[in-house]
Amino acid sequence: MEEKIIEYDIILKSDLQEKGTIDLDRIAFLAKSISNIAKGALQMRLGGISNKQGKKPSFLDKALNIRLKGIKESSTLLQLESPTFASSIKAIQVNAFQPEVAEQLPNQTPMSLFMLAYQEAFDDNDSEKNLLDKALVKNLKDLKSFFRSNNEELIISNRGSLPELHLKKSDFNRIKVLENSIPDPQNVVINGIIDILEHSKSKVTVKTEQGNLLGNITNKFQQETIKDFWGKEATIYGVGHFKPNGKLSYVEIDRIFEATEEDKYFSKIPFSESTIQQITRQTSKNPTKNWMNEIAGKWPSEESDEEFEKLLKEL
Secondary structure, eight states: OOOOEEEEEEEEEOSSSOTTOOOHHHHHHHHHHHHHHHHHHHHHHHHSOTTOOSSOOTTHHHHTOOEEEEEEETTEEEEEEEEOGGGTOOGGGSOTTOHHHHHHGGGOOHHHHHHHHHHHHHOTTOSSOTTOOHHHHHHHHHGGGGOSSTTOEEEEEOTTSSOOEEEEGGGHHHHHHHHHHSOOOEEEEEEEEEEEOTTOSSEEEEEETTEEEEEEEOOHHHHHHGGGGTTSEEEEEEEEEEOTTSBEEEEEEEEEEEOOGGGGGGGSOOBOOOHHHHHHHHHHHSTTSOHHHHHTTTSSSSOOHHHHHHHHHHO
16 A cells, blocks of 8 residues: 655744754654654554563554654754555454544544644543553643643644644643552452454453443463463453553453352443542532642651541541
8 A cells, every 4th residue: 555645844933042953862852752752653553552561563663653844944843754654563462442444544544643632631521531551641731741842842743634733841741740640550450241352362342231441351371371261251461551540441361260150240440530630529519618728738758558548538
């Protein structure tokens, strides 16, 4: 299939950088940040997690191709080009729970995924943020180090088909809040019907009473024995990754067991809340109470988790 190339412009507005120039170390940092974010955003679409461990798929390097085409004056303007994913990624490799992603991905590029990741992070109307996880949001936040002053601005565009992305140092405060709102990965135990995805030895779905979960088997021995559980009820143990709203979105599966009657308890999908979410939920019960006054000077302190939970309930 013939490559379709999309061109992008990155404008750096800065009083600290001579027009038409950019320090080599800044180009290197920017290039690494864009690549890390594009890779994480692509892996979210392919498998539901941005920092999947293990052997890197052979197609990944080709799929993440971004080239610097030139530098022009206009503040400083970097011209980039990137091929669409149509020639490097097959539809069968896309996250099975998001068919709309499979439709969109062939016409997207690594640069468009970079732009879309920030747009999703800044979208206050999108509480689900299905294509972000904590590791990817951290990569978004890390770009803050590129900026040398509060007045510098990056403007990224692809000449019309996507809204321009404007980034300043102050914007990363919102990214930090988003990162803090996402619960950390934690060990989970889940009971459900096991099904394997086509064309994959390690990806499985777990059908629970509340819906389907996507998982990846990290244990090589279990990858060989998973066929014994196809279509059967089983209990999985692994590390769960959560969305910003606290819902479990993905499980790195370490072990799979034959289900017992007692395991029915685990048929409910776990839900997790960050500290910020706990405070928000508790204060919504007492909207007239100023919770900041209640915890000012008290937290953070030396409380145990149990003591802190008690404090939240008292707000």
